[in-house]
Amino acid sequence: MARLGMLIDLNRCVGCHGCSVACQAEWELLPEQHFTRVHRYEVGSFPKVRGGVVLTQCMHCDDPPCARVCPTGATQKRPDGLVIVDEKKCIGCRYCESACPYGARSFNRERSIVQKCYFCYHRTDKGKKPACVETCMAGARFFGDLEDPGSEINKLIRARKAIRIAGTGLAYVPPRNWPMDRSLLPPDFKEPGTVRVWQDLVRPAGKAAMGLAAAAVVTSLLINTFNKGGGHRAGKED
Amino acid sequence: MQEKRIERFNLAERLGHWSHGITFVVLLVTGSALVFRGFSTLLGPEGLKVTRTLHHFFAYPFTFLTVLILLIGTPRSVYQWLKECFTWSREDWQFLRLFPRQFFGLPAKMPEQGKFNAGEKLNSLLTIFGSLWMMGTGWILLFRDRFDAQVVAWAHPLHSAGALLMGAVLVGHVYLALCHPECREAIKGMVWGSVSETFAREHHLRWYRELKERAKATSSEKRVA
Numbered sequence: 001m002a003r004l005g006m007l008i009d010l011n012r013c014v015g016c017h018g019c020s021v022a023c024q025a026e027w028e029l030l031p032e033q034h035f036t037r038v039h040r041y042e043v044g045s046f047p048k049v050r051g052g053v054v055l056t057q058c059m060h061c062d063d064p065p066c067a068r069v070c071p072t073g074a075t076q077k078r079p080d081g082l083v084i085v086d087e088k089k090c091i092g093c094r095y096c097e098s099a100c101p102y103g104a105r106s107f108n109r110e111r112s113i114v115q116k117c118y119f120c121y122h123r124t125d126k127g128k129k130p131a132c133v134e135t136c137m138a139g140a141r142f143f144g145d146l147e148d149p150g151s152e153i154n155k156l157i158r159a160r161k162a163i164r165i166a167g168t169g170l171a172y173v174p175p176r177n178w179p180m181d182r183s184l185l186p187p188d189f190k191e192p193g194t195v196r197v198w199q200d201l202v203r204p205a206g207k208a209a210m211g212l213a214a215a216a217v218v219t220s221l222l223i224n225t226f227n228k229g230g231g232h233r234a235g236k237e238d
Numbered sequence: 239m240q241e242k243r244i245e246r247f248n249l250a251e252r253l254g255h256w257s258h259g260i261t262f263v264v265l266l267v268t269g270s271a272l273v274f275r276g277f278s279t280l281l282g283p284e285g286l287k288v289t290r291t292l293h294h295f296f297a298y299p300f301t302f303l304t305v306l307i308l309l310i311g312t313p314r315s316v317y318q319w320l321k322e323c324f325t326w327s328r329e330d331w332q333f334l335r336l337f338p339r340q341f342f343g344l345p346a347k348m349p350e351q352g353k354f355n356a357g358e359k360l361n362s363l364l365t366i367f368g369s370l371w372m373m374g375t376g377w378i379l380l381f382r383d384r385f386d387a388q389v390v391a392w393a394h395p396l397h398s399a400g401a402l403l404m405g406a407v408l409v410g411h412v413y414l415a416l417c418h419p420e421c422r423e424a425i426k427g428m429v430w431g432s433v434s435e436t437f438a439r440e441h442h443l444r445w446y447r448e449l450k451e452r453a454k455a456t457s458s459e460k461r462v463a
Binding site for chain 1: 271272273274275278283286287290341342343382387390391392394395398399401402403405406407409410413417418
């Protein structure tokens with residue numbers, strides 16, 4: 001099975017916001033919604049200051065916490081690595097928004113649903129490129145199979161010494177002309193503590209507490225019914 | 239012959255109880271639609287949108303209605319109730335120790351209790367603090383855009399934990415009120431306002447005596463006058 005992912009070459013990106021806008025048009029997003037964002041940064045101190053750009057978006061995590069907390073199963077991890085949202089199933093509870101470690105979720109106020117980058121599966125499923133890749137005039141974005149060693153994206157990752165963000169489907173080529181501060185890139189994947197506490201501790205323990213209460217009630221009910229029935233029979237025999 | 243009945247809860251106390259009870263159960267059921275996978279599958283996305291809207295709507299009466307009814311309708315008995323809830327005697331601790339025996343139908347000689355027994359006091363305290371907990375975390379989630387993302391992220395597990403714990407308390411509370419043979423008379427007090435004299439004497443002896451003494455005092459006052 002494939003593992004679809006994206007490579008972003010920060011040497012080539014000029015920060016034109018073309019990807020961000022093409023994406024908005026493709027998905028008919030509200031003006032404040034951005035599936036992919038352009039962040040500017042500065043490093044060094046005057047007069048030796050350099051600036052650059054980092055692009056962020058949904059990282060299509062290997063083990064996405066957004067899918068874990070989704071109560072309706074609207075958010076799903078596809079076998080080919082894509083994390084998608086079945087928008088018809090989304091009820092807008094926004095659990096996923098809090099669960100996402102990359103802040104990549106975007107709430108659509110008009111439709112009351114939560115959306116995010118889908119790697120344009122309606123295009124890529126037909127062999128076309130995602131809208132952001134297609135529109136990027138600088139050729140900074142590449143989409144492809146990260147598991148296939150012979151794929152274009154893998155060749156570029158090797159040739160340009162890209163950094164794979166562990167646990168996700170994203171890779172970045174750090175700027176060549178400047179010692180890259182790793183903290184400027186999205187961090188390696190780590191499931192948020194709140195999600196772990198909620199899903200692994202609170203839910204099982206809470207359900208067990210409710211189950212115990214119900215079990216105690218049933219036991220008490222049985223004992224009392226039995227006692228009363230026994231007493232009644234004994235009275236009759238007398 | 240009709241047994242003499244004693245007033246235990248006035249109208250405002252009962253309305254307050256039921257406004258809290260009904261809104262709480264609606265919130266618990268609509269909220270648990272998001273916790274129990276089987277339930278959410280059964281409802282489907284359209285059903286879940288309805289439960290979500292109900293859940294958000296009932297936050298308002300849950301937060302404000304009961305407090306308004308109690309504070310406007312019967313501030314003095316609210317004060318008395320709270321005072322009792324925060325006063326714990328040796329008999330109360332003894333009651334809690336013996337309660338599991340009584341609950342499972344074993345012989346137990348329960349100590350004297352006031353208008354509220356230790357179990358009812360514990361339930362009151364859990365309800366007061368549990369509700370404040372649920373309101374605090376719930377309103378954060380309802381107005382999540384005004385709060386820090388990390389605060390909202392913690393509100394999710396804390397709201398869940400409170401709900402499941404209060405749900406367990408509710409299971410016990412409903413059973414004791416409706417089904418447990420030793421306590422069944424109590425539900426009549428919460429529905430009609432009065433309990434039988436026998437029940438008052440057997441389950442709330444200290445309260446019963448206080449009432450008798452007060453009655454005697456008022457009648458003697460009348461005689462003097």
